[in-house]
Amino acid sequence: MRAPAPDSLPAMAAEVAADAAAVAGRHADSVDREARFPAEAFAALKEARLLGLMVPRDFGGGGGGLADAAAVAHALARQCPSTGLIYAMHQIQVACLVRHGQGSDWHRGFLERLAGEQLLLASATTEAGIGGDVRSSACAVEGAGDDATGAAFRLEKQATVISYGTEADAILVTARRTADSPPSDQVIVPVLRGQTRLEEIGGWDTLGMRGTRSIGFRLVAEADRAQILPLPYADISARTMLPVTHILWSSVWLGIATDAVARAAAFIRAEARKRPGTPPPGARRLAEATAGLQTMRGMVRGALARFEEAADDPDRLTAPGFTVAMNTLKTEAAEMVVRIVGQAMLAGGLAAYRNDSPYSLCRHLRDAHSAPLMINNDRILGNTANLLLAHRDNGTLFG
Structure with missing residues (x-):
């Protein structure tokens, strides 16, 4: 499979994704019937290096833009909507890191890992007790002062939904800035698989989009404050x-x-x-x-x-x-x-x-x-x- 050219147009991005889309199509019925993660399609996407499509070339990525990601998501969804939606959710997190993380040493290193290892990113924005309002958080970053940039912190979140959480290599989590912060004073932090414990608090037997595996989890993470994106x-x-x-x-x-x-x-x-x-x-x-x-x-x-x-x-x-x-x-x-x-x-x-x-x-x-x-x-x-x-x-x- 070909990696996208640095100056790829959306049509070219969709062409590069054609092989992965074909794989997604062959397994779409099984993914839907069994409500399972579309592992075969994402193996093909990783082989084509399409998970790092939007990472700048300076970090080893494809250097593509939002139009390229949209074209790939569209091509995948024509064959398997669950695969297309998971890819879209991944690229949403990538866009946040690319647009707001390049001023931080930790996040620059993470972007290089993302492109080099083709990491799959998920998000944890919803939470029990906030009524579906993603602009409020009950959980908080705890355990270190705001100025302790290298200090460890702990975060615990009752996430009502983390799509494909157990398959993700990292999860971008929203939380209050400190234990004393109001619900709307939020930060977002990528936590890696080895820094996170996930305990299922719900199942996933739904009408559609069954392959997204959007299960609820109790998420507990311990990581470094340097991982918190600096912008609110x-x-x-x-x-x-x-x-x-x-x-x-x-x-x-x-x-x-x-x-x-x-x-x-x-x-x-x-x-x-x-x-x-x-x-x-x-x-x-x-x-x-x-x-x-x-x-x-x-x-x-x-x-x-x-x-x-x-x-x-x-x-x-x-x-x-x-x-x-x-x-x-x-x-x-x-x-x-x-x-x-x-x-x-x-x-x-x-x-x-x-x-x-x-x-x-x-x-x-x-x-x-x-x-x-x-x-x-x-x-x-x-x-x-x-x-x-x-x-x-x-x-x-x-x-």
């Missing part, structure tokens, strides 16, 4: 984690929708060949699904372009209008993927409804329904509503 989590979230999450998640959902429409189109064409000159009954539904897919694709591309234009400007990244745009991407894309897959299923009829059909959309439909729940659309819409009290759209076509 509030800034990391606004400048990187929130927009990158919504763009990469939406790219995954777009991959699901793309494959659903492709399967529906294949079915309609097969039916049309049986009765030349007579449009199959589902052709109109296919047209509706295709129109929705084109709209969704334009929305994801537009959000990606908007982020890349603002990427180096903290003021633009933290402006209410930018946050509204990224929140809207998430909520709309999450609803669109459910709608598009539903239209594609109507186009395919019973062939799409069957599990044993080459045109089956059963897994697509189940996986799509996870989208509005990650993070719940109602929570995001509530946050957007509050932002709109202070923000007014300028009404321009290209604003």
Whole structure:
């Protein structure tokens, strides 16, 4: 498998990922049926050195950008949505380290390890007792003073979800800065496998996205304070984690929708060949699904372009209008993927409804329904509503 070229375009990144995507596709049914981690696909991704895609070349990585990661996540999701989503979640953590960790010796060394060893990163942001609000933490960094940069600390978190936690080589954990800090004064710290104990506090038997293995854990970590990212989590979230999450998640959902429409189109064409000159009954539904897919694709591309234009400007990244745009991407894309897959299923009829059909959309439909729940659309819409009290759209076509 080829590693991505330093100046790779998104299309090239997707081409490099084609072999790994094919592996993901061959094992997708097994991953879904057994609710297991897609180990075969990630072995292929590591071989292609795609876990370090966004790490700068100076650290031994692929030097790719967010568009490259989105293209790979999309290509994987077309074959196995669980694989695509895990890859997206990994790259969200990589983006945080790349954009906010290069000023620290420890994090520069970690980026080199990430690229060299193709480490898989997970995150622990949710927590029992905070009601799903990732901008609050109950747990805290404990055991050393703020100025003891080389001192050890201890952290214990009741994490309601750590996707693929037992398979990850490192987990980025949010916590209060100190035991005396308020819930919103958070930091984020990467803790390595050997520094962490995980005890399962829940199972994972779900409708869809079963391969993500999003189990709850009691996480206990002991590490050095040098591992804490220096920028407050509030800034990391606004400048990187929130927009990158919504763009990469939406790219995954777009991959699901793309494959659903492709399967529906294949079915309609097969039916049309049986009765030349007579449009199959589902052709109109296919047209509706295709129109929705084109709209969704334009929305994801537009959000990606908007982020890349603002990427180096903290003021633009933290402006209410930018946050509204990224929140809207998430909520709309999450609803669109459910709608598009539903239209594609109507186009395919019973062939799409069957599990044993080459045109089956059963897994697509189940996986799509996870989208509005990650993070719940109602929570995001509530946050957007509050932002709109202070923000007014300028009404321009290209604003």
